[in-house]
Amino acid sequence: MTDIAQEKSSRLRMMTRLGVWISLLGGLLLPWIIMLAVEILVRDVPVPRAWRSFTLHLFAPGYNFFLVGVLTALPFVILALLILFHLGTAAAHNALIAYRRALGLFSAGVSMVLIAGWIHIDVLIHPDAQGALAYFYLPILLLTILPFGYGLGRALAKAFLPRLSS
Numbered sequence: 474m475t476d477i478a479q480e481k482s483s484r485l486r487m488m489t490r491l492g493v494w495i496s497l498l499g500g501l502l503l504p505w506i507i508m509l510a511v512e513i514l515v516r517d518v519p520v521p522r523a524w525r526s527f528t529l530h531l532f533a534p535g536y537n538f539f540l541v542g543v544l545t546a547l548p549f550v551i552l553a554l555l556i557l558f559h560l561g562t563a564a565a566h567n568a569l570i571a572y573r574r575a576l577g578l579f580s581a582g583v584s585m586v587l588i589a590g591w592i593h594i595d596v597l598i599h600p601d602a603q604g605a606l607a608y609f610y611l612p613i614l615l616l617t618i619l620p621f622g623y624g625l626g627r628a629l630a631k632a633f634l635p636r637l638s639s
Contacts, residue, residue, distance in 0.1 A: 482551070485560070485561075485563060485571050486561075488560070488575060489556060489557060489560045489561045492553070492560065492575075492578065492579075492582075493553045493556050494551045494553075494583075496550075496552045496553040496556060496582060497546070497549065497550060497553045499549065499550070499586070500545060500546040500547075500548070500549020500550065500553075500589075501543070501546040502542070503540050503545060503549075503586065503589055503590065503593070504538070504541050504542050504545045504589070505527070505538060505542055506595050507593045507594060507597065508527060508538060508588060508597060509523055509524070509527055510595040511594065512526065512527070515597075515598060540608075541608050543588055544608050544609065544611060544612055545558050545593075545608070545611060545612070545615075546620065547586060547612045548612050548615035548616050549582075549585065549615075550578070551587065551616065551619070551629040552578070552581060552582055552619060555578060555581075555619075555623075556578050556603065559574055559578065560575055560578055568598075572630060572634055573627055573630040573631065573634065576624075576626045576627070576629060576630040576634070577622075577623040577624070577625075577626035577627040577630065578623060578626065579626060579631065580622045580623065580625050580626025581619050581622035581623040581626060582622070583622070584618050584619075584621070584622030584625070585618055585619060585622065586629050587614045588615060588618055589611060589613060589615060591608075592607050592614075593610055595607075596608070598603075600636070618638065
C-alpha cells in the first residue's frame with residue numbers, strides 16, 4: 474500500500490471509530506443532557522438540585538429516565554453498526570466513496586439528533602399524560618429518518634464533492 478493510501482486508510486479507521494463511539498455515547502446521553510438543561514435553563518433549578526433530582530428519578534417508577542435514555546439510544550446503536558459496517562468497509566484507495574459514505578452517515582446522525590432533541594424538548598417543556606408516549610414512538614421515528622438523512626447526505630456529497638482522480 475502506498476503512503477497516501479495508508480494515510481487515507483488510517484484516517485478512515487479513525488473516523489469510523491470516532492463515529493461509532495459518538496453515536497453510541499451521544500445517543501444514550503442526549504436525553505439526559507436535555508433533561509438537565511431544561512431543568513436548569515427553563516425551570517431555573519440550581520445545578521446541584523437538578524442533578525440530585527435527576528439521579529433520584531433515573532430508575533424511579535413513573536419517571537424512569539434510564540428507560541428513556543435506552544429507548545432513545547436504540548436507533549443510535551443501529552447507526553453505530555451502520556457506521557462500523559458501511560464506512561469501515563469502504564475502500565481506502567477510493568476516497569470519493571469513503572467521503573460520500575461518511576457525509577451520508579453524518580447527515581443521518583445529525584437529522585436523528587435534531588429530531589430526537591426536538592421531541593425531548595417538546596415533551597419536557599409541555600408535560601402532559603400522553604406526552605410520555607412520544608418516547609415509545611421516538612425509536613420508530615428515528616429509524617425511519619435514518620435512511621432519509623443518509624440519502625440526503627449522499628445526494629449532497631454527489632452534488633458538492635469534486636470528483637477525485639486516483
